[in-house]
Amino acid sequence: MAQLLLVEDDVLLGEALKASLEQDGHAVALARSAAQAKKLWQAVRFDLCLLDIRLPDGSGLDLCAGFQQERDTPVIFLTANNTDEDIVRGFQLGCDDYVTKPFAPEVLLQRVLAVLRRTGGAPQMIRYQDLEIDLDRQVVRRQGMTVRLTATEWKLLERLARSRGRVLTRTMLLEQIWDVEGSFVDENTLSVHIRRLRQKLEPDPKNPRYVVTVFGLGYTFGEAP
Structure with a gap:
């Protein structure tokens, strides 16, 4: 902080x-x-x-x-x-x-x-429950074990984790992760990447505790505000 x-x-x-x-x-x-x-x-x-x-x-x-x-x-x-x-x-x-x-x-x-x-004023490590996100090395560990993410999955997790306590809308994530690079994607692409990210991170992907859906709005990291 x-x-x-x-x-x-x-x-x-x-x-x-x-x-x-x-x-x-x-x-x-x-x-x-x-x-x-x-x-x-x-x-x-x-x-x-x-x-x-x-x-x-x-x-x-x-x-x-x-x-x-x-x-x-x-x-x-x-x-x-x-x-x-x-x-x-x-x-x-x-x-x-x-x-x-x-x-x-x-x-x-x-x-x-x-x-x-x-x-050097930005946090380089985010810890939440048994998840550890090393922002400097772009490494994610759960219960001490490295979780391998694609570049897009990492961008999604990093943006959500840095914004902990806030809800990021689907439009915001689409613009920040893809549109800034000049590529057009639809919302289904975001859903697919969110699902894959949960499969790698969550003990129970059907009941996520890291990448949480805020219905009608978007996603948040950790408990919904």
Whole structure:
């Protein structure tokens, strides 16, 4: 679990992002001003900061500059400022990514995960009951025995496991596992891969406890929320 500092003055957006990031397994401290962000920064050693640029009492750019002087913490800017000048300025100050509004929450989750993975803040091992998922080596073990998965089965399991506590819809999984590679598949393809994954992982594939169906919505890893 990564410790994240989210600085966003828009109340509704800030709460929505906080909930989404927490569902993805992170601990999130939300600040709605530069002053609040500075207090939290002094109290907690964060793994990643997500900074809005336009704040009621200052600039996220100034916050980033100050934070970087104290410790080398990764920064992602979340902002409506989308000019080339703004983006270049952000990277000059040492940000690791620059996400312009509006954006889909799932896009932000993937950007956060990518930065944490690069900087060592992302979890490399997920354990649930007698299942052990080594994200770094892409190895799965159940009761200490290696379970051999295909590349697609691994992608499915990894995405579900990283999103533990959230329901991933069938559309989300289709887009994330296949469409990003430019291939079109139908929902039956997903069902086939889910069934094969369960046959390899589950003690009782007809009563799954790892890859769980949430009827009418999609799938989740472990107990349904």
